[in-house]
Amino acid sequence: MRVLMFAAALVASACVAEAAPRPAPVTDVHVHLPAPDGVPALLAAMDRHGIERAVLLGCPEGQPGALRFTASNDAVLAAASAHPERLVAFPALGPEDGPEALAELRGRGACGVKLYLGTPELHDRTLDDPRLAPLWAALAAERVPVILHVNTVRYEDELSRLLAAYPELALVCPHFCGARTSVDRLERLLAAHPGLRFDTSGGAPLHAAAGFAGLEQARDRVGALLRAHPERFLFGSDLTAGPRGPQRGDDWDYHLAANLDLLRAPTLQFWRRDEGSVRGGLTRGEYRGLELEAQVLAPILRDNAERWLAPCR
Template sequence: MISLLITSQLAHARPYVDGHLHYVDFFQESDGMPALLSAMDDGNISQAAIMGIPVAKIWHEDEPKKPRYYAGDDAALYWYSATDFELLNAIQALQPEQQQRFIPFISGINANDKNAAAHLRRALELNPGFWQGIGELFTRHDDVTALMHGNTPRANNEAMMKVYKVAAEFDLPVLIHSNVTSKRERNPLYLEEMEEALSKNPEVKFIWAHAGTSKELHRHQEELEFLRPLLQRLLAKYDNLTIDLSWTLIEPYLLDEQGKPRPQWLALLKQYPQRFVLGSDVVGRFDNLGNTMHRFDPVLQALPPEVAKAIAHDNFLALLPKSAQHAEQESASD
């Protein structure tokens, strides 16, 4: 009992970097910065990669009640670039020491628009040095895609290829949502889209959100049995790939039905200790932030301490632009 208590205390003493946190929800609404900072303190989250959401949900004229989530009814989603300016203003209103806790990612990009790269460049040049990453970019994304008008966005379409060139120029990591399959197919149906992006942009640091999974995929298929061997192959082949272990991967992949770490996944994490990061993927509501991040505790406790520290904290910071990493080191020395 004493050893279990000590283990639990050590887990909660570990600082986390949340590598995937949305400041707003699908209606571009948020609990706000005071609530977020309080939740980060409670969860021992030292820093967070914070981003908006590049789409907004319509409250349709025919709907008597405002939906609570993008899947709440059949009304459409639309691309929404102002999400970045709301985030920019929220961060700039903070005290300097509070601002340092956030790693802002620019996300308001229409993944089907070949003008997106030009819009992105202008936004980056308007606020030099502010944005430290790009994403979460929405490409193929089950019901989100289904509710969008126009063509299905793909990780390897021409518009995204132009965005990756800007990312490389500014040394910005790219967090991208690109489903590996559909809700019905038990094979990596859409893998080619992500692989082409990786292979044709070796200088870009890609973070694959949820390793290509989503809540909707799991609702229909539960576990994708091909996923772990696939990740092992991709990590061996592409040095520019990092896997975002956000909440959809906790179950049924990292933990079994009893809440115990799965040995084969632990082996993969130990084989590539610098290639995984953690994320909560909360969307504008922060009351469950700490609990979400600490669901990873059983996995981290089963890993060697240096591997756990890398995945929980160090790996994400190592993906940032060199200028941002230098600022981090100076801040730590102060």
């Protein structure tokens, strides 16, 4: 009799374990793919962290001018074509590109584009320069999903003029739109531009360490903004999935877990600035996370991204 009761308990516990809800799937809107040989490891890392889909961004390589994105764009388009249910192609465009380059990439399967216009090294004209107007007009008219990295310390006014001219742009601005260390700026951008979306990615280790520290210092204010505007934020990791990326091997897991835990957990583990460290001023450390509630997390981790990407389906 005891044996039968024990067996029944085992069966019951197994049923409970099988019925336990799995974490909701995640869409990561910010992954770089410099070369195609990063795809198998990327898919495996996505599986380990419950990431259902990832937006692959083209990134600059060592070539000059228009050729700087060619190899990475080819890799992004090929990967998304081979894994259409898991990977979404966002090849890159630079300051010299216009509607013709956009049409060519979309004809090859691009869902959206990553624009390299708002960083100092690729900022040879203002964001609202008339020479860029044909590209912005095409992106706005066709509601193409866009990721535009903007250094808002330097170029906030340019971004504001751009969004005033093209309020219908389906624009995501990474790294809390460059405002991880200035909640005043984040609040200002949220209020001024109702159509602007923000991704939550930390960035490469040095930048992420500064960003996580800034978010931790203003934890309550940042959490209040995300709770008040959950529809405006999209999860991103800024993982570089390639052999030359800043994260390698197990560090991919460290990087992905930190960016997820920023939103969902009371604490996260990541590099902290330490001038005495042998790793370029970084040492492993801990930060306070935002510990957002499930109803706030759901749109940020997946739903907002799926709506943003819906025109591509």
